[in-house]
Structures are given as C-alpha cells and as structure tokens.
Amino acid sequence: KAGVTQTPRYLIKTRGQQVTLSCSPISGHRSVSWYQQTPGQGLQFLFEYFSETQRNKGNFPGRFSGRQFSNSRSEMNVSTLELGDSALYLCASSLGGLYGPGELFFGEGSRLTVL
C-alpha cells in the first residue's frame, strides 16, 4: 500500500509569491490534515478535510487555504508569502471517523523556504 505522497519536497519562493502544495493520501483514507512545523512554534494544525469538506481550521491567517478533491487528494495554498512562512509543511491522512482522528499517517513533507 503506497504511503502519503507530498509534492514538491523542496521549494524556494520569494516574499509576495504564492505556493501550492499537494498531498495524495493513502488509498481509502478520506481525512487529510495539514500541519506546519517550525523550530519556534513546533507542529501546528492548519486544517483538516474529510470528504471534500473542511471540518476544522487552525489559527492561521486567511492567506492559508486548502481544498480536497473527490479522490481525497488535497492541496494547500499560501498566498502573499512572508518570511515567517518558511517551514516544513506536513500532510497526514487517516480513515477519519466519528471518534477523533485516530492514527495519522504522515507524508515526508514539503520544505518551503521564503527568501
């Protein structure tokens, strides 16, 4: 069974640009979550999608957005990039259900550097 695939793995952008990151979950998983990891703030929840609907959103500005497609693949977009957006962006998939997220399966992440 293929794991969670994130693309691209590394990217460099300049301030003011926008970026789109992609995540393909494990086959059969309907829940996709996104996390931002930085040395200062640690792992912070961005948002979670289940069956194309955003179920929860973290405390991030509106520049951060996401979506999920009918095949459960997900994308997140960051517009008007700032230096502080430099981070490892992690996608995780799970079966999702009624009783909490359960075990999350993470991809290797997309490392974004903003210059």
Place this chain on the structure above:
Amino acid sequence: SQQGEEDPQALSIQEGENATMNCSYKTSINNLQWYRQNSGRGLVHLILIRSNEREKHSGRLRVTLDTSKKSSSLLITASRAADTASYFCATDEGSSNTGKLIFGQGTTLQVKP
C-alpha cells in the same frame, strides 16, 4: 497553542539504556498518541492510548496515561542507536470529530552507540 508540554526537551543516553519521556496536556482527551520523527522527515505513529486505558505496550515501548494528572509517559527499553529521533505526544482535545491533533514540543533523544 501547544496542548502538550514535554519533558525533557533533550535526552542523551547510551545504547542499551532505557529512555523515559513525559508529556503533560491541558484539556480532556479521547486519546493520546506518540509519534517519532527522524530529522526533517515525516512523523511515524508509535502508539495510541485511549482515555480509559492506563498502560499500553508495543514491542519495546511502554506508554502510561494518568488522566487525573493530565500526563503521559513513553518508555523505550533497551534503546538502540536507531531510536535516535524526536518524539512527540499528541492529543485530540476531547473533540470527537475534528481530525485535529495538538502536538507537544517534543523530546529529542540521542542514543549513543
């Protein structure tokens, strides 16, 4: 905001020794999970313990949960150099259907051969 506070922040031990990491959290939970992260890589799920469980084992891992103290510990026995990684606890804040986990700041474990 960080739900979990982990202690210690860093731990260095010799191969064969045991490693204990602690996690405290703030709200009620449905379950608590532990994850491992090798440098710059994705997280790998280690173990999940439900709020009505007090102890759980998986191979060389032993997790305890004390909901009255809102704390958990992860014990790795007979550590190996390959156990060198960062370890994170994560909770669900008691919400039954959010898909959201709150992670602690993590403990960096170094196992010297």
